[in-house]
Amino acid sequence: MLHPVNHIVMHTYPGLIALVTAKSGDTANVMAAGWHSYMSADPPIYGVAVANERFTHHLIVESGAFAVNFVSADYTSLIDGAGKLSGYNGDKFHRIGSNWFPGEKTSAPIMNEAYIAYECEMIESRTYGDHDWVSGNITQFYQDKPSFFDNGQPDFEKLKLPLFFGNSEYLIPDHETARKKMKDFT
Numbered sequence: 001m002l003h004p005v006n007h008i009v010m011h012t013y014p015g016l017i018a019l020v021t022a023k024s025g026d027t028a029n030v031m032a033a034g035w036h037s038y039m040s041a042d043p044p045i046y047g048v049a050v051a052n053e054r055f056t057h058h059l060i061v062e063s064g065a066f067a068v069n070f071v072s073a074d075y076t077s078l079i080d081g082a083g084k085l086s087g088y089n090g091d092k093f094h095r096i097g098s099n100w101f102p103g104e105k106t107s108a109p110i111m112n113e114a115y116i117a118y119e120c121e122m123i124e125s126r127t128y129g130d131h132d133w134v135s136g137n138i139t140q141f142y143q144d145k146p147s148f149f150d151n152g153q154p155d156f157e158k159l160k161l162p163l164f165f166g167n168s169e170y171l172i173p174d175h176e177t178a179r180k181k182m183k184d185f186t
Contacts, residue, residue: 014163014171017079019069020048021100021109022059028100028109029092031056032083034164035131036068044138046118049131055087057125060134064122065106069114072147073160073172078113080168105139115159117142 018036022029035049046068050057060066071078081096093100093109100109103119110117120136127133147159154161156174163171 014165016070016161017083017164018048019071019079019082019111019114020050020056020060020066021069021111022056022063022066023102023107023109024059024062027059027087029056029059029087030069030078030082030096030098030100030109030111031087032079039135044118044141045123045135046120046138047133047135049128050125050134051131052127055092057132057134059087060122061125063106063108065103065108066120066122066134066136067103067106067108067110068118068120069111070116071111071113071162072115073162073170075113076162076168076170078111079162079164103140110142114142115144115147 012034015034018033020031020033031050031054033048033050037047039045039047048068050060078096078098082092085092085095099112101112103110105119106121108119110119118138119140121139123135123137125132125134147155149155156177160172160174163173165171
């Protein structure tokens with residue numbers, strides 16, 4: 001039975017962490033973001049919550065572009081480093097051991113380690129409480145095709161998705177993880 005509580009209950013995890021990248025001039029950065037979502041399929045629009053004080057925030061606003069990268073469980077150290085280190089203290093890509101290439105449409109950093117990446121042109125940044133919701137038109141998709149079936153679903157024999165719990169803990173589904181459809185519950 002549900003009971004009222006007097007504290008915030010953040011029931012958004014486990015979930016995929018997005019590695020948000022941006023570049024303005026010669027400065028590039030990456031940050032981990034737990035709050036992100038598709039906002040539209042036609043046209044393709046993606047959004048991410050970024051606190052105003054984050055180093056990546058001003059790079060996004062200055063450049064008008066960002067990329068959303070997803071990495072496999074083989075790279076959870078990149079997720080942790082992107083979330084714990086600050087770009088204010090120097091080149092975070094170098095410090096976490098990640099490489100990237102400029103996106104084809106906006107030059108936003110696309111991480112070499114990503115299995116999926118969305119290159120986005122910023123639509124707007126709107127403040128909601130302690131974060132800004134940054135929305136962007138997806139201008140280019142990137143995919144490691146061998147990690148997916150033809151229907152677009154991940155092949156868990158080839159791709160380990162890190163579902164983040166917090167505090168550097170992850171749930172890693174694999175090919176033995178049972179998939180259930182609604183008919184299995186009726």
